[in-house]
Amino acid sequence: MPIDLYYMSLSAPCRAVLLTAKMVGVELNLKTVNLMGGEQMKPEFLKINPQHTVPTLDDSGFVLTESRAICAYLANKYGKNDKLYPKSPKDRAVVDQRLFFDLGVFYSSFSDYYYPIIFRGATSLDDGKKKKLDEALRFFNMFVSDRDFAAGDHLTIADLSLMASASTMESVNPKIFDDYPKIKEWMERCKNQIPDYHDLNQVGAEIFGQIGKSALAKVQ
Incomplete structure (x- = not known):
């Protein structure tokens, strides 16, 4: 199943996730959330992330928020080695x-x-x-x-x-x-x-x- 990323390109934390996904070779299904337009408060998004923040990652039902945690998760799970996030x-x-x-x-x-x-x-x-x-x-x-x-x-x-x-x-x-x-x-x-x-x-x-x-x- 695709990995969904709810994001907004204006957001620095969202862009950090994009960079990490690229480096570990993960293809993301990007879903734009217009924060300026209040889309983060829509019921369908609140059901996924009650904190109504981006980025929000949905990896086959595993939902994770907070960009730095997402970057670490992607590197841990999909990284081809431990250079991006060392195991030492x-x-x-x-x-x-x-x-x-x-x-x-x-x-x-x-x-x-x-x-x-x-x-x-x-x-x-x-x-x-x-x-x-x-x-x-x-x-x-x-x-x-x-x-x-x-x-x-x-x-x-x-x-x-x-x-x-x-x-x-x-x-x-x-x-x-x-x-x-x-x-x-x-x-x-x-x-x-x-x-x-x-x-x-x-x-x-x-x-x-x-x-x-x-x-x-x-x-x-």
Whole structure:
């Protein structure tokens, strides 16, 4: 049976799943959920995922939400080797740490700073939240300063998740990584190793960026 993915291309977490599926060779049956139009609140979707979030994966009746859990599941079940998600406890722990960092620090500090303007009608940016974002960027720049990829010397699902986030951030603010050259170098390495990167991730990131820049232009 096909693996259904309920998703929206604007969503960085959804795009992380697309990248992971491509790398493990899984074909997804994509089902767009228009969050802006409220389709996530339709009864048929709530029956599948009462949290009404995307991405949501349905693998022959096994339903899983939360992008990083989905990426790990796909790598565990369908990966041809353990490079994307190492089985070694210490190596996997580093990958997990980077995934949690993306969720709780890296992308969340970006969304805390920019989302009030983009989605909630705020009229100014918060200096305190800007400091948190800058701190997150410094941390990640440090993570990739002495290694080629986020969790080691080769690409893992941590890179896929963080790349979906970073590309979205850069699309909203093209100068966001100007003071963090190691992040820029890491992004280029990832782009060169991820199959179909542009179509699966960059296109959606740039559409999100257009929305973000339009909203920011009204308050700057």
